[in-house]
Amino acid sequence: MQRRQIIVVGGGLAGTATALGLAAAGFDTLLAAPKAPEDTRSSAILGRSLAFLAELGVVDALGENKAPLAVMRIVDDLGRLFRAPTVEFKASQVGLSAFGINVLNADLARALEACVASTGNLEVRPLAARGLMLSDERAVVTLEDGTEIGADLVVAADGRRSPMREAAGIGSRQWSYPQTAIVLNVQHGRDHRSVSTEFHTRTGPFTQVPLPGRRSSIVWVEDPKLAELYVDLKPEKLETTIAEKMHWILGDVSIDGPIARYPLGGSRVERMTDARLALVGEAAHAFPPIGAQGLNLGLRDAEALVRLAEESRDDPGSRLMLRRYDAGRRGDVASRTAGVDLLNRSLLMGFLPGQIARSGTLAAMGLLPPLRQFAMREGLVPGAGFVGLPRSLRKWIGGQETGGDRVEEQRHRRN
Template sequence: MPKAKLSQIYDIAIVGGGPSGRIAALTLAQNGFSCVLVAPRSTIKDGRTTALWQRSIELLQEIGVWDELANTACELKKMRMIDDTGRLIRAPEVVFDSAELGLEVFGFNILNHELNKILEKHCDAHNNVADLDDSAAQVEFGDETALLTTKSGQTIEARLVVAADGRNSVLRETAGIPVRRWSYPQVAVVLNLEHRLPHQHISTEFHTPTGPFTLVPLPGRQSSLVCVETAEGAEALLSLEDHELEFELERRAHSILGRLSLASKPQSFPLSGLTAQTLVKDRLALVGETAHVFPPIGAQGLNLSLRDVLDLSGVLLAARMKHQDIGREAVLKAYDTKRASDIRSRTNAVDALNRSLLTDFLPVQAARSISMHLAERVGPFRRMLMREGLAPGSAFRFGR
């Protein structure tokens, strides 16, 4: 892999080896910024998956990685929501069809370990990315540059640091950026399944009293599952023998995909949320889960993070054209302003949907049911929801 020329001053140091950090490095490097990526190599095979919407796919095409990723991804053409709460006030089944927006697909579902592997390969090969297999230990933010020290003792100087080092970010904490954290009384059980019947590229989300039970297509006759449960319910699921778990998941899926068998080991994650009070300080910009975290509901997480990358890249390009210092907080404030509404609306929407499933308060159940009725019966409202789900503010240009 390319070795970082640590004697030079980089335009941008990106810290974090997840998809957000690596995509940020490739995007900024392609736009002509000299970049160093400080990120440890992934050593764990992540069995989870990520659904990527059209604008995210466009970004991956722009940085030259999509053709390789497409071979391992599965098209998502329809999204079906089913009320499985069993409560007094229930909503109708709603199907969102990409063809209604003039699109062949909403997006694609891909295994995280395939995404990470291909992104690592492209970061290694990019001439404008010095890829350093290391982690940031500390950072000093100076008047003209930031000085990073890695765990191995190397030092890196850059005009701007992009923090993509996750919810427990060292860089965000060092910069003194406050965060709001919250938690839910839920745990997500995540695994991949093989099934007898074809999924027909339809993602199905059952709304249950403990949270969503979501099956998302993978290549062939496989799907990924996110099952949101109480802590006790998750523990009970994870304690089952494989054949017992398969039977229980098929029961919860109402056998829509036929007989199920495990294709990966179950993983579990407590549900929580986080938002940073600001995304910028002098010499620092936050992206991805360093800036915002919410439950894996509605496939919004990485798509929101990639919109961070797009908006940050646009702000930095504009600053360079004006010969401005790209690391100054006054310049970076434009990025913070651009992202505020999108992050707030996505966080609130996911939080509201999740909490509406947990409550027994009849007015909340009625409001959710009315919204689903409108989505099923009123075409313009349904299409508006689809557009907003893919691109906030309807900025995305849909087909006719």
């Protein structure tokens, strides 16, 4: 039987980043994953997730294929009695030049692949994993060609229907929303100025996120029946509809590439580990593309797992390490899942007290700079709302250091 220290199953963005991080930390790593189809969506990479990718050389490998996110704006477009004021979250208000970057998933996948190719102790096999056996002593993965490989640790990053999770008997709770996301990229007549705008509508968020040049990605959450009608419109009519949805803030738009639709739903597992097994990314949690949390949460899984494996180098799949990983990720996953779910449901809610509460929260953020800054720091790094942003984050995304940064970094690490 063949043997590796760590096997990562699943070649999506989170899985590949996890394998790359483990290999860069010196572990003999195998990435088992068929080549994924090209993904036309984009992802906003923020905070600690961006720092993790930067340390692995992925951000440099992206070159010019990324756009900074300097301002995030929320516009109440619900047309209801209690309308919240427009709120702008500016990275400069927390000492940063940008919150992070937005990048096409296909470009990010290529940058990850380039870094993988230059990493010596990482083997990639374009094969799916078909079997998994776990014990306290070791894990054994069976690939689709029948090869059995033993390992100290298996990382399941094989999606929300994870076969590895199912083989381990880890239960998950699934739910769906009465919504469909229309995802596409557009060119536009005016410069986006590194501003992302999220329009809150009665069917869900309509979000514009900058891409390089005069281009943006669009995530348009809509009623499923209406979504089907919209994607079947003639291109000229759809372009006009999109510009109207954005209130013409970027002028005329033209569709740039294919249009995709995704039914919205979420999932969460009862635990993120088993004997010699850790779950990462959508194998552990999934929710709608709202608030730029999905991939960022998966990358924070990866960063935490790599760090804890380094601290347990003699046995990276030990029971203690996995217990620490599960406990350490529980709060972040629970809070982000609940936050996205609450925001999405609040937009669909016709209940008047709920509308007032939502509008009041946004109004408070707009009027109270300390509350707004707390929300920005917490959105970038869990726990940073209380202790400030770590210096490592400022290093990677162009922040300005202050005299208290070193103290804040030490406090953040202790927490």
